[in-house]
Amino acid sequence: MAESAIGSVLGNVSTLAVQETTFLCGVNLEVGFLKDELKRLKSYLKSADAKRRSGDELVATWVSQIRDAAYEAENAIEAADYTEKRNRLKNGFMGAISRYARLPSDLIALHTIGAEIQRVKRKISEIFDSANRLKINLDTSDVEKVLIGDEYPQDYGTMHQNFEDIDLIGFGDEYKEIVGKLVDKENITLSVVSIVAMGGAGKTTLARKVYTSSSVKQHFEATSWVTVSQKFKGIDLLKDIMKQIMGGRDESIAKMNEYEVGKEIHDFLLHKRYLIVLDDVWETDTWDQINKRVKAFPDATNGSRVLLTTRKGDVANHVQMPTLVHHLKKLDEEKSWELFSSKALPPYKRSAIRDVDEFKKLGKRLAKKCDGLPLALAVLGGYLSKNLNAQTWSNILSDWPATKDGKMMRVILARSYKDLPNHLRSCLLYFAAFPEDYEIYVAYLIELWIAESFIPHTPNHTLEETAQRYVTELAQRSLVQVVRRSRAHGWIERIRIHDILHDWCIEEARQDGFLDAIDKTAGQAGASSSSDNLMSYRFSFQTLSDQILPATPNVRSLLGFGLSSTSLPKLRFLRVLCIEDSTLKDFSSVIGRCIHLRLLRLRYCEGVALPSSIGKLLYLQTIDLRGTILESVVPNSLWDIPTLRHVYLRNCFFSPPPPARSVRLQPKELQSFALLLDPVGTDFRCHDMMIFLGQLNQLTTFCLFMHPNIPAEVLNIFANMPHLVDISLGQFDVLDKLPAEFPQSVRSLFLSADVIKQDPMPILEKLPCLVVLRLWGYKGQTMCCSSQGFPRLQELLLGSFSTEVWRMEEGAMPKLSHLTLQSCKKISKLPVGLLHLPSLDHLELAFMTQISEDDITLNELRRKGCEVHTYVRAA
Template sequence: MAESALSSVVARMSNLAVQETSFLCGVPDEITFLKDDLTSLQCFLQDADDKRRNGNASVANWVRRIRDVTYEAENIIEVAEYTEKWNKVKRGFIGAMLRYACVLNDIIARHKLGVDINRVRRRFREIAISRTTLNLFDLGETNRVQDFRSKAKYSAYSDNDDVLVGFEDDIKLIRARIENAENDQLTFISIVAMGGAGKSTLARNVYNSVKKDGLFDAFAFVSISKSFEVINVLKDIAKQVMGIEGKDKELHEMSRSDEVEESFDKIREESITTMLHNFLKQRRYLIVLDDVWTAGTWDLINVRRQVFPDMKNGSIVLLTTRNLQIAEQANGLTYVHQLKLLSKEESWHLFCRKAFPSHESIDTNHRVEFESIGKNLAKKCNGLPLALVLLGAYLSKNLCLDTWLKMDHCLDWQMTKKWDIMEQILARSYHDMPEQHLKYCFLYAASFPEEYEISSSAITKLWIAEGFVPHITKHTLEETSRYYLEELVQRCMFHVVKRSKAHGWIEVFQIHDVLRDWAIQEALREGLLSVCKNRDNLLMLASGAMTAYRVAFHDFFDDEIYRVSPNLRTMFGFNLSVGTLHTLKFLRALYLEKSNLEKFSRNLGSLIHLRYIGLRYCKNVTLPSSVGCLLNLQYIILRGTRLPYIPSSFWNIPALRYVWFSDVKKWTAPRGGQQKELQTLVIQRKDQTRVSKYIWRRMRESLMHMTHITSLGIGGANVPVEMLTCLSDHDYLVELYLRALVGLVKLPDSRLFPQKLRTLTLVTGSDSVLEEDPMLTLGKLPNLVELTLAVAKYEGHSMSSSNCGFPRLQYLKLWWISAEKLRFEQGTMPKLITMTLEQCGSMARLPDGLLNLPSLSELKLVDMGNFLTRKSCEELENKGCKLIVTKGEQI
């Protein structure tokens, strides 16, 4: 941890020391000397880290001292930076008067800065002197930054290629049990095996295949984990099986997942239990409860609450567990499937798929040696798929005979515990990572709860805010952070859940609970992160054994943290009730989910170090006018969190890079030219209150200056059509979302659209009547990959996609289209994979020319009426296009 902290601070001081500002006049020399002190200690950290890992307590304490004083130095420097930024914000006559009035304060502050730096320098000198007694050697510069875009070697296998080697018979047996249960009573199928044996992978594969076959009416896949709350499990099941089909009228009107989430969160346990039971009574369902740990889990979920009705229709509840006793306790028909470990041949097959990427050319003579060593290594994994995957991924990055031989000698044949081998492989994979930043990015994922589906957008921005992502020439920080994530996936440290359709990069991923448990312990040893689930964890921090700079609270919070960790830099919270944050004056990143933040806004403006604010499905959130004082704030993301208003002072923050407000009641617009670093801007409203023309004019004026923006989303009650025409000069814009467009008669010329657009969502308002076919215009956009179009009022009878239109489009969703006919000419949409038609009530038949789309593999019809014929179904089937017909389901 100290190495990463030192690197970040040295880089910051390199920039600060060369600034010639009035505020720092007389101070740059002290900063330069401090930078030299820091750089000199960097050279000893690699040796110190090696000795610390070998159990040298004195060296471990030395490293902790470096980390602590480094953070103190960073705080001092940032205060200096902040003061200079604040001086620049003061403008005009009043600003000049304020600057003049503060000359004396600046002199005092400058003096204090010099005193603080000298104090920190003395501490560094003391630490430097003590290194001689610890026999630490200078190993040279250790901060290596790798450009993953050009150097990373990626596996040839896709994310969807779930590792199912050796499970073919298991899949057949479980599927047969499910398919033959059509007229049986409620059946419980349990998959039992130790951790890392592939239970969840097998269950997910069976679940996905059965879901595609349409054998059931309702589906849910829910992870239970060690510590769970029944109400949260029930809500998760309800969200999946009910979608927008729920009993509550409001659920019918919702079209966004965050609204569904919020609605369910308001429902009490008794109500949701009854609602879920009554809903499932009318359907044949498949529910998967993944990773059930305790014997009382099933009793808590179903026996006491009677959630899952038995209608004698062959419904299935599938459990995965490590405990045979749990598998056998369910009532009714029970089938226990004990998952065997892989055989010698299966282990070798799986190992090869990961260790020998197809793009690597290995000399024939050497390949024989590699295979000989590899077979020995595969055998040592004791048939555990997770161990084989991790080991294979590690060795695929090190196609060197010496490395393979060392690994073979390292793994102990005599170990009786399979997890000893697993931990050795995991530790070797971790320590083999090419730079310290990447290691901390992996450990950081332990902040999230077990089995949590982690948003890549959230965590990569947190990495940036933490200083884990270095600047690489010609790459943005966001690009580098995505390469870091890809590298960790290729090393099998993370598992991809979802990728972006338009861009191909990772959107959602998970960390295996075995890897997460190891990461929690390693993060604690590194001094990177502490996870608090109860008061005992907090008392451990209070003992002073290690200073806590980053804490993740899971379903537990205590104000004692303010006393225990006054220098806290990062706080995660899940299901909390948080008070004020005024004592956390050095806080840099704040991520809270499903928490009550009634007093959150008090003193928020005093947290001048804040770089990241993420609030997901939180309640009682307001932003005070003092938020404009957070001049270092780069990311603010409120997803599923209602905000009464955006204070106008918010738009004074110059450092903003990513702004996402999913539900703002009172609209305010940015000020032109302020946010030059802004890349993503999303502001949505859920009510129907109209926005004034003045605000829209200011929004357009501001957007004219935001020429580097890459993603823009505006949703309100009356988005003017001019919002489309003001974007033609935005050469970097690749994602555009405009909802409730008014006054739209025809789309502007395709040349007035940003030409690099890859994702486009256009939804017209109720008072827009489109007179011309929008498909003819949109089809000319050369880079469009994903299109969602909703046109409620259209004067024409048909819409058509012409020859050579939509050259790169892969995903098309037409929603609320009032046209009677849809036609596709020969040669249009050559790359289209999936088409979705939803609630297009005027359409009486399938689109003409559907068979002309050469790459179409999936057609989804949602609430489209009953106009399918047997002939059309057979034609689609012969073409190799899967037809999915659903009613009232969120797509």
């Protein structure tokens, strides 16, 4: 990964301000020299990488030295840039002196930086000398392509097929059979349906499709999906199930013990028909472990079910209740070709292929070689869709490995990985940092990638847009599994990677010195697991406790999951800190010194206080503290950071900065701001908050939740936020009316109030880009949606409405597909205008018992093919 390291370093250095100033004198020339040397080194790496992978240990050491030198050069250059940034931000008399004179402290810093650059220059010179001795040649071949730009159609989303439907190819009959077993009304006892097959055979894909089917959703009153995997804790699974079936605050559930959680689940499910999915079960006693202290899952003889997926037949047969075991068959030749061709030769590409028949002939032979394994077919097909060259296809066929299954899958993954551009290789290997079966929110992943400098700056596209296309590229290649898409934006919202690919990423990342994943439960106890020749700059720790994390001093990225009473070491060059579900010690004494930090994410952590020195982190792009209860007030110095792009704060002591400070806020690039707080007991100043929010005029995402109520004045700030795309606001008390104009760019709007007095539809229906609307609290008697209103709306939720008359003119909401009515007690019959909605195919009625099953509009919608789901409140 040295080539990727140099690429990201060069991309980052090009954005620094160090070249724009005369303050740094001769340091500028040295920085320019280092950049040129790094570019020259990069041109040697393709030749070196082939030798390294062939087992040449000397070359492997040489490649590692290049990466080390690149990072050391970046640290030195950034230290110079930091000195300049710090002085530019100083105020008053000392600020003026530092900007135009040479303070002793600055001269000392410059001398230190200059000496470090000289040391790196000598190291790079020695590396060039080594290249000659190792006979590593300069490679001046093609310039690496960046996966962005005009090669893609403008409507990128519609050119892709439905990933989920493609991945279900070949399982149609089995899908119907398993759904039938689950909803069988004659079998009323609690029973298990087990799907058994080897890794990569499509168990989870099939189970997910069954779980989300309309028949299953309608049949069961409560459902939950948990992934068990090889390392699990019964209490964690039970808490996850409880959150899904009952809701509830994470903080309250976290404090409950296993008995309390099991009892709550039992009592809730006792009178309900439920479905629990246990995905990827490895141990025979898993069911016993999660159902032992309290029989959390009662048999009320009402047809409740457990759906279980496993690689082991003895696991399926061990469960002590009626069990139906479904052995998943491999795909036959016909279905193998259907899946393979949907990936390798998608319809939008076939028209550009001159000799499709030749590709079909080769493709059928390649599909047969995959031995009916969907994962192998999908990944190979995704790789070949990017290499539509008959000779390439033929070469793969002739080089096919003799062994099957595990070895075959590794060869396919390695080939697909090698085909990726370097920046995408880094993005793929980064999945090694997450726990097995972890569901990844793409927005969080993208923030990590950007902080790591994996995403290059490209003309006419933001970094986030480029990264979104990288995710789509990986999905096209079947290297990630799409879990959910955003209806508002069309992009991929949540993903997972197959555990076979996850294991491969961990091994490859460790061998490359890219990242060490250290998991106490897997028997890894230290940070020495990477190759002897390579020092890792990134670490991921899982389930460690009562120790200082064993990371090397030069570590750039540190991720942690489920850490207990853990302290951070002194990490001078840290750029990424991402920790979840953990308890930290002495956090505030360490974090203020991490001046290179780009991303700080502490989710559901304890022992966290932000020091005032947080304002010294002048490169910080993302701070995410959702779910973490801070032990101190959020320092006002946070807003002195000029590079902030995303700020997410929750359950924190937050007071807006005073007006004098608000008007000179530094984060001009702030795109996302989410604040969830309870102002009770804090020094909350409404007027100051309005001034503070009014300065954030570049926001695209704004989320504000307050208890007991948001001040109604918040709605006035939208006049100064022309770029907003996503808005979430709750809970207002009384809103006389909505503001006359919302930002015209809004695509998703969530707004909740106890009372909205005036019909909100005449205002909201004029928003030209609105795709998703969730609205709570309108108490007027009538509501009207005009013809041509809501031109792009696809999803609408109306909650706690007191509307008695809902008029809907023909031509309104032409694209609405999903409609949810929840707790709207005055709506006793559905408006006939719903029949004029051409795209409506999904209607949910939640706690709407006043609407009769004989409702004329309801039955007419069903007759037209609209899926109708009804939910009643739990007893």
